[in-house]
Amino acid sequence: MSERNDCAIAPARYRQAGNAAMVGFEAALHRCIFASDRDTGGAPLLLHKALLDLECKKRRSRAHVVQEDGKLEADFRQEYKESAHLDWADAWQTALWQLLGQLSAVDRSRIGALAIDGTSSTCMLVNQNTLEVLSAPQLYNASQPPSSVQAVKDIAPGGHTATASTSALCKMVTWHHSGTWQTAEVERKRPCLLHQADWLAALLHGQTRHSDWNNALKLGFDPGLPGYPEWLLSQPYAGLLPRHVHAPGHAITTITAETAARTGLPADCLVCAGTTDSNAAFIAAGxxxxxxxxxxxxxxxxxxxxxxxxxxxxxxxxxxxxxxxxxxxxxxxxxxxxxxxxxxxxxxxxxxxxxxxxxxxxxxxxxxxxxxxxxxxxxxxxxxxxxxxxxxxxxxxxxxxxxxxxxxxxxxxxxxxxxxxxxxxxxxxxxxxxxxxxxxxxxxxxxxxxxxxSPHGEAAHGAALLAQQGFHEHKRAHARTTCLNPRGGGGVL
Known part of the structure; x- marks a missing residue:
């Protein structure tokens, strides 16, 4: 399809010349330890969307506010109402705004960045113009029909993680087989696939078709390239893929004016690329x-x-x-x-x-x-x-x-x-x-x-650290741009 070559992939940014990969990775996770150039004392925020806890039989979202030194400043939770016919997308969106409303307990003007983690392979089709949900979300554990799984096995390398029956790619193929996205396209609704974390972030920054290396892995994205492999780009549904796949923590853009007015967050609050809930928990461990x-x-x-x-x-x-x-x-x-x-x-x-x-x-x-x-x-x-x-x-x-x-x-x-x-x-x-x-x-x-x-076991804390990293990377890049053009010259977004 014509859109398939438009995929913009954020490069690896963490390795510094002459330094080992270990140092670069440490910088990626803990930039806040040695970057003291923030003059506003901001505390990056994470919104954690770990939706279905099967062991505890609870449906919840969680937000952490983390100070610049990595210490937890505030912890907010939002439970979902139990229902046999829960509208997941509506529940996530409602919880998102309710969590942001709870931030009145902290100084929201100090929040410099946020990131969202979501459950791996939880995804949906949305209208890329309006962010309207076009298909009921498929949760992380939703196994797909054998025909969809076989279709993925026919094109993917043997044993690829996207061949699992619950993968995001198998879900996209199911929507392809059912004609869901084709019908939406005929109706000029411009369908695209977004993961749970992608969609919630898009509600805040207003741009569609952004994802991250970790959430996109089970969609077929190859983080080693980084990019989509040709065996995926050659498929008729490739136009549904997130076009911009970033490194976790990469600063995508700022929140919209509407988000700022609704939440009280500063207009320059950054939205950073997220990750999966399990990876966020790993990052939280330090x-x-x-x-x-x-x-x-x-x-x-x-x-x-x-x-x-x-x-x-x-x-x-x-x-x-x-x-x-x-x-x-x-x-x-x-x-x-x-x-x-x-x-x-x-x-x-x-x-x-x-x-x-x-x-x-x-x-x-x-x-x-x-x-x-x-x-x-x-x-x-x-x-x-x-x-x-x-x-x-x-x-x-x-x-x-x-x-x-x-x-x-x-x-x-x-x-x-x-x-x-x-x-x-x-x-x-x-x-x-x-x-x-x-x-x-x-x-x-x-x-x-x-x-x-582990000093911090919550995925919410890990995504907050990603937001910190993205904030400092953005500020450093902006400072370099300003040095090159002291009369102005814009940022990096």
Whole structure:
């Protein structure tokens, strides 16, 4: 289609001449640590749109206001009303404006930038002129018909993350097969695909067809180019793709005059490219150097490792997001806290953990699973749980379970290294398992590296840090432009 070559891709901006990739990536995440050139004392804002928490059965949005030194200044939450027929787009939009209304509790004139994170592969078709929603949003976990999945497999490289039945690309193909976007085009509604975070940001800055490397990954975007591959651009629906795909944190533009009047935010408040909720949580943890990782210990566990090299392996469900000049390599296991809850309640876990000598290895060789099947670090849909023998002392049994999960975690990081990722040097922990100090001790012993609790586990905080980074990058670029043309010369937007 004629529009397919209009894709403008923001370049990697973080590597400085003569510096290692690690330094560049650290600058990407923590520019606020050494950039003190803001004269207004602003506190960049994030609006977190993590919509459906299946474990807690809550629907919520969250906003963090973060000071220039990275400290949390304010935390706002907005719940969605339970409904069997919830209009998701309306709920997100309502929550967005309600969260912005809550900012009266802080000095809104100090807010210099904002960024939004959203749930991966949650997307919709919208009118690129009016931002009207043209199709009901498809949520992150909405599996698509086999015909759509096969159509993507027919064009994408084998094992590509976009071939998953819940990917944004499969959803776009479903809309193509149903004639949804074609009908809208006949009606001159100019359809385009936007992810959840893209659309909410567009409501604030007024421009359409902007996305980011992380949200666009499961749409087929290749962050290694960066750009869309030819196998995707040659498709008849390529004109629906977001045209401008930026590095997370890149300053897109300022909010509209209407947004400023409605919210009380300053007219020069920047809207920065966002990310996915899981990547925002990783950024919130404070990881800055290759080899550092975050393990999320919930009902199951997921690992994300900052690596100098990209790793993608469909057999193990491993794929890499690009952040600055680094790669966020991740995988997820079926083991985790759920198996503990099969045997013990919260009070029992606290009492029994207190009786464990975490310095001594357990003699038990468990692979804790709630049911058969594992995906990573072992790809075996028939792998059986290994939970015997069970000792008479429940504390010994729990010790074996905790160490069993730790052994699987260690195997996961070894698998990433075997596939080419940077070796593990440090682990930060998010999720409920982070509260168990004995488990942390066991994991550190088994992993052979320091294990600490993440100081910030909320994705909202991570997106706020992206907003900080985007603000300072924008100001530095503006300062360079002013130096070159002291009589004026505009900004970078």
């Amino acid at each position: 990881v800055s150097e290759p080899g550092e990782a975050v393990t999320s210990l919930g009902s199951t566990f997921a690992v994300k490792l900052l690596s100098e090299s990209r790793v993608d392996n469909a057999d193990y469900g491993i794929y890499s997001h690009r952040l600055g000049d680094g790669w966020l390599v991740g995988g997820a296991s079926n083991t985790g806290g759920a198996v503990l809850k099969q045997y013990f309640n919260s009070a029992q876990l606290v009492e029994l953990s207190g009786r464990i000598n975490a310095s001594l290895p357990s003699p038990l060789d468990y692979y804790p699973l709630t049911s058969p099947g594992e995906r990573f670090p072992i790809n075996d849909p028939n792998l059986q749980p290994r939970l015997t023998p069970r000792p008479d002392d429940d504390a010994d049994f729990l010790h074996g379970l905790l160490e069993g999960v730790a052994n699987v975690e260690a195997q996961a990081y070894r698998r990433l290294q075997q596939l080419g990722a940077t070796p593990l040097t440090k682990v930060l922990t998010a999720g409920g398992g982070a509260a168990n100090s004995k488990w942390t001790h066991i994991r550190s012993r088994v992993l052979g590296v320091p294990v600490e609790t």
